[in-house]
Amino acid sequence: MTFREQLLEYMMLVDCTNKELAEAAHIGSGTVGRWRTGKTEPDADSELLRRAIDGLCDLAAKKRIPLDREDITRSLTETLHHSASIDYDTYLANLNALLSQLEIKGGELARNLNFDPSYIYRILSGTRHPADLPQFSSDVASYIVRKYSQGETMEHLASLLQCDVQSLRQEKHLYDAIIAWLGSNSRPAEENPIQNFLEKMDSFNLNEYIEVIHFNDIRLPTVPMQLPTTKVYHGIPQMMEAELDFIKATVLSKSMEDCILYSDMPMEEMASDAEFPKKWMMGRAMMLKKGLRLKIIHNVNRPFHEMMLGLEGHIPMYMTGQIAPYYLPQSANDIFLHFLNVSGSAALVGSAIAGYHSQGRYTLTKAKDEVRYYRRQAELLLSRALPLMQIYRSDTRDKFRQYWKKLWQSDHRRMVFGSMPIFTLSEELLLRILNRHNLSDSEIQEITDFWAQYRSHAVTLLREYKISLDVPLLSQEAFHDNPLSLWLSEIYFEKEIVCTYEEYQAHLEQTKAFAAQYPNCSIHLNQTPTFCNISFCVVGSKCVVVSKGKYPAIHFVIHHPKMVQAFRNFIPPLSE
Numbered sequence: 001m002t003f004r005e006q007l008l009e010y011m012m013l014v015d016c017t018n019k020e021l022a023e024a025a026h027i028g029s030g031t032v033g034r035w036r037t038g039k040t041e042p043d044a045d046s047e048l049l050r051r052a053i054d055g056l057c058d059l060a061a062k063k064r065i066p067l068d069r070e071d072i073t074r075s076l077t078e079t080l081h082h083s084a085s086i087d088y089d090t091y092l093a094n095l096n097a098l099l100s101q102l103e104i105k106g107g108e109l110a111r112n113l114n115f116d117p118s119y120i121y122r123i124l125s126g127t128r129h130p131a132d133l134p135q136f137s138s139d140v141a142s143y144i145v146r147k148y149s150q151g152e153t154m155e156h157l158a159s160l161l162q163c164d165v166q167s168l169r170q171e172k173h174l175y176d177a178i179i180a181w182l183g184s185n186s187r188p189a190e191e192n193p194i195q196n197f198l199e200k201m202d203s204f205n206l207n208e209y210i211e212v213i214h215f216n217d218i219r220l221p222t223v224p225m226q227l228p229t230t231k232v233y234h235g236i237p238q239m240m241e242a243e244l245d246f247i248k249a250t251v252l253s254k255s256m257e258d259c260i261l262y263s264d265m266p267m268e269e270m271a272s273d274a275e276f277p278k279k280w281m282m283g284r285a286m287m288l289k290k291g292l293r294l295k296i297i298h299n300v301n302r303p304f305h306e307m308m309l310g311l312e313g314h315i316p317m318y319m320t321g322q323i324a325p326y327y328l329p330q331s332a333n334d335i336f337l338h339f340l341n342v343s344g345s346a347a348l349v350g351s352a353i354a355g356y357h358s359q360g361r362y363t364l365t366k367a368k369d370e371v372r373y374y375r376r377q378a379e380l381l382l383s384r385a386l387p388l389m390q391i392y393r394s395d396t397r398d399k400f401r402q403y404w405k406k407l408w409q410s411d412h413r414r415m416v417f418g419s420m421p422i423f424t425l426s427e428e429l430l431l432r433i434l435n436r437h438n439l440s441d442s443e444i445q446e447i448t449d450f451w452a453q454y455r456s457h458a459v460t461l462l463r464e465y466k467i468s469l470d471v472p473l474l475s476q477e478a479f480h481d482n483p484l485s486l487w488l489s490e491i492y493f494e495k496e497i498v499c500t501y502e503e504y505q506a507h508l509e510q511t512k513a514f515a516a517q518y519p520n521c522s523i524h525l526n527q528t529p530t531f532c533n534i535s536f537c538v539v540g541s542k543c544v545v546v547s548k549g550k551y552p553a554i555h556f557v558i559h560h561p562k563m564v565q566a567f568r569n570f571i572p573p574l575s576e
Contacts, residue, residue, distance in 0.1 A: 002132050003041045003079040007052075010072060011036075014059045025055025034131070041131055044080040052076075091133070092126055094182050095140070096569040099124070101160050102148060105565050107541070112143045118412065118466065124569050125414050125468055126524060141178035145171050194570045197308050201315055201534055201548055230370070233362040239265075239339075239350065240276045242362045246341050246348040247283035249366060251290055255344025259287065260378035262297040262340045265350075266357055284317060292343070293322050297385050300327045300560060308563075319554060321393040326385035327560060340378055347374035390557040394492040400555055404490060404545075408457035411540030414568065416470040418531045418549070419487040420504070423454040424469075424511040429503065433486065437497050450491050462518040471511055473525035476501050482532050489535075489549045496550065538568050 011021060018036060022029035027048060035041065035052075042049040053072050060067040099109065110120040113136075122128035123136075130136035148157065158165040161177045168174045233242040250259065287294065298311070317323050337357065339350035345366060352360030365371060392400035415421065422430075430451055434444050458467065472484070479501045486497040499507070515523040536546045544567040546556040558564065 002135055003076060004036060004132055004135075006075050006079050007035055010056050010067070010076075013067065014056060014063060014065055016056075016059050020059065021052070021055050023055075024058050025051040027051050027055075037131075041080060044077045049076065049080075088129060088133075089126075091182055092124075096124060097160065098140075098144075098178070098181065100566055100569055101157065102144065103562060103565070104144075105541070105561075106568060109140070109143070113139045121412065121414075121568070122468070122522075137179055137182045140182070141175045144178055145175050194308065194566050197311060197315075198531055198534060198536070198546070201546065229367050230363065230365045233350075233364070235360070236358050239360060239362050240273065240280075242348055242350070242364055243341075244279055244283060245364055246343075246346055247280075247287060249346040249364070250292070250343035251283070251286045253343070253345030256291065257344030258293045258295055259341070259343045260295045260297070260375070260382055261342075262299075262338070262378070262381060264299040265337050265339055265352065265360070288317065288320050288322050291322075293324065295324045295326065295382060297326045297328065297381065298388055300388070300562070318391055318556070319393075319552070321391060321395065321554075323391065325388040325391075326382065327388045328381075328385050330384075340374065340381065342371070342375045342378040345371065347371045349374055386559065388558070388560055390559075392555040392557070394553060397492045401490070403557065405457075407537075407539055407543075407545070408461055410461075410465065411542055412466045412468075413461075413540070414468045414470070414538040415535070416531075416537075417472070417487065417535045418529065418533055419484045419535070420471055420507050420511060421469060422451055422487055423458045424514040425451065425507055426510055427451070429506055429510065433497060433499060433503055437495070439495070439497075443493075443495070446491065447486075447488065447493065450488070454490070459518070462520045464520075466520045466522070467518075468522050468524065469511070469515065470524045470526055471508070472529040473508070473527045474504065474529075479504060484532075485549070487535065487549060489547045489553045489555070492553045494553075536567060538564065541565070541568070 016024075018032040019029045022032045025032075031048065032052075042052070053069065053076065056072055057067060057069050099106075106120045106124055107117050109115075110117040113120070119128070123130055157163075157174070158168055161168070161181050163173075163177050168177060231242075231245070233239060284294075294317070296314070311325075314323065314325070318325070335354055337352045337354055337360070339348065339360075339362060341348040346364060347370060348362060348364045350360055350362030365374075390403075392403075427448070430448065431444075434447060439447075461467065474482075474484075483498050483501075484504055485499065488497070512523060515521045533550060534546060534548050536544055538544050541561070541564055542559075544556075544558040544564050546558065548554045558567070
């Protein structure tokens with residue numbers, strides 16, 4: 001039995017209204033009303049609960065209704081201890097893993113559970129707990145059973161819930177498995193693909209990567225390679241050869257036309273080859289060294305973790321600014337597999353039947369008419385694609401600043417910072433930090449102008465929309481190990497402005513005061529932040545802006561709905 005149900009039972013026994021109980025307990029009638037509707041619950045050892053029990057006993061005594069104080073106390077606190085026995089951080093991780101697996105968006109869940117979308121969003125982001133956790137779990141499980149008890153999703157559910165597929169086809173077994181999963185206090189064994197993506201980006205240093213692969217030492221060959229005008233390849237080993245031949249033909253040609261690359265072929269066989277991935281990556285590096293721009297149409301119509309794994313592997317190339325990633329909003333059929341790579345001098349096309357990848361056929365051509373035809377086909381395919389993300393480096397800073405201003409015009413947002421948000425900083429403290437770093441007058445003016453504009457945007461937005469802030473809460477020892485700098489990635493400021501621990505503490509207090517000043521602003525303090533070089537901002541359901549502060553400063557504006565939802569649900573992990 002829930003606290004709400006147990007309270008209602010006692011109120012019916014003493015025949016009292018919300019107002020009567022509130023007056024007898026010396027608490028607000030609104031508090032009692034929220035308890036009765038299940039919106040909130042008192043803590044098991046709180047003064048509010050003690051007063052409520054006193055009020056029930058007083059009302060029972062006046063009406064000569066036999067009620068035992070110890071029975072009331074035990075019954076009400078047991079309902080609260082039942083919810084408290086569940087580790088909420090783990091519960092939330094399991095809930096988000098379940099929703100991500102089934103691609104259930106927060107708005108969809110809110111509609112089907114008859115909740116306000118903002119309330120569900122706060123639950124999924126960890127800024128609010130469900131008032132009645134067992135009932136909330138039951139509602140979630142019932143909705144999933146109604147919608148997903150049949151079909152291909154059962155296999156994904158069985159893998160996540162660690163159950164037999166056939167048993168889950170019985171609605172009661174599926175319901176029980178979901179309830180057990182949510183309250184198991186055991187986190188998902190599967191790694192979070194968003195976490196892996198962010199960790200890779202957080203630790204990635206483009207300068208180190210260029211040095212490791214000897215990018216600056218790459219010398220493009222000048223001797224033409226003798227490839228036939230048209231060559232046909234069969235099977236997986238020859239397909240890998242075809243990819244490398246296409247890269248060679250493209251790098252050796254004089255053409256500087258953009259390359260358009262698409263494949264929905266499975267990659268497992270090629271990835272398992274010991275040498276091919278190295279040669280393929282070096283070939284792509286040579287294409288970038290030549291100065292070519294690559295328009296890659298990613299196949300995102302696959303399990304989410306596989307999609308993110310592919311994107312994670314492209315991070316080094318994304319950092320160069322020469323990659324434009326796209327995706328097709330409609331899923332391709334699952335029978336025919338396709339391959340279409342086109343440059344200014346060559347085209348590689350191929351097809352296979354799903355499940356028979358090893359029997360695929362691929363054709364590389366350098367014939368001008370053929371290349372022209374396939375390029376037109378690739379351009380038509382690209383016209384059906386949408387940007388997967390826009391990538392802004394320092395050479396496109398003006399475009400990013402224009403886009404950044406537009407983003408502040410509407411929508412709720414969730415902001416997770418590796419450092420501290422500059423717009424919550426006072427001007428006095430900002431100038432004190434800047435004056436310690438021997439900056440020029442123009443640099444100080446650039447930063448203070450940015451601060452003023454950022455703060456103005458945030459304050460204006462908070463009049464109508466909600467902002468959730470996730471900021472680091474660091475001990476002096478943790479700060480000493482990883483001191484924080486002013487977060488200035490939006491203006492691509494090259495110099496690192498490191499704060500002292502005292503300045504960080506003052507900034508943290510000002511951030512708390514800022515959140516307290518605006519009812520639409522909430523703050524979550526992360527005592528063990530995992531990321532220090534990146535932050536991300538989820539703008540409603542519109543997009544996610546993932547920003548890296550250095551090595552180099554870069555911004556990824558992600559539009560794909562599945563990725564936006566995953567970032568909305570992502571809870572930064574705790575690091576030991």
